[in-house]
Amino acid sequence: MGEQKIDVKFICKFPFGAYVQAHKDQEITNTMLPRTTGAIDLGPSNLKGGHKFLSLETGDIIVRKRWTEMPVPTDVIIRLEEMSTDPNDDINEYLDE
Numbered sequence: 794m795g796e797q798k799i800d801v802k803f804i805c806k807f808p809f810g811a812y813v814q815a816h817k818d819q820e821i822t823n824t825m826l827p828r829t830t831g832a833i834d835l836g837p838s839n840l841k842g843g844h845k846f847l848s849l850e851t852g853d854i855i856v857r858k859r860w861t862e863m864p865v866p867t868d869v870i871i872r873l874e875e876m877s878t879d880p881n882d883d884i885n886e887y888l889d890e
Contacts, residue, residue, distance in 0.1 A: 809836055812869055815846050816859040829861070831869060852876060 814829040822828070832846035838856045848855050849872050 809834060811862055812865040813846065813860040813862050815848075815855060815857040816861070818858065830855075831872075832857075832860070833873070834860075849873070849876075 811834045813832055813834055815832040816829050817827070831849040832855065833849065835845040835847055835854065837843065838845045843856050843858050844860065846855050846857060846860070847853075849869060
């Protein structure tokens with residue numbers, strides 16, 4: 794019927810809210826800049842395997858094609874609590890999108 798088939802191995806890789814190190818898509822890789830950023834999974838962004846993440850560094854929504862799921866360290870829990878209670882942080886606007 795003209796609809797695309799959903800590939801479960803890309804869409805359902807891990808649960809909503811999982812902590813990951815999202816790999817930055819950089820062309821130049823021989824610098825001292827970080828190559829990953831801590832993030833929380835918000836779900837798939839497309840049918841080709843990209844995912845939306847909440848960046849713990851900036852609080853912005855980012856889309857990445859590569860990531861590594863990790864156990865949640867204590868500092869991530871503390872950062873999420875800070876983000877949820879900061880009145881100047883517009884996290885709720887991002888989550889509504």
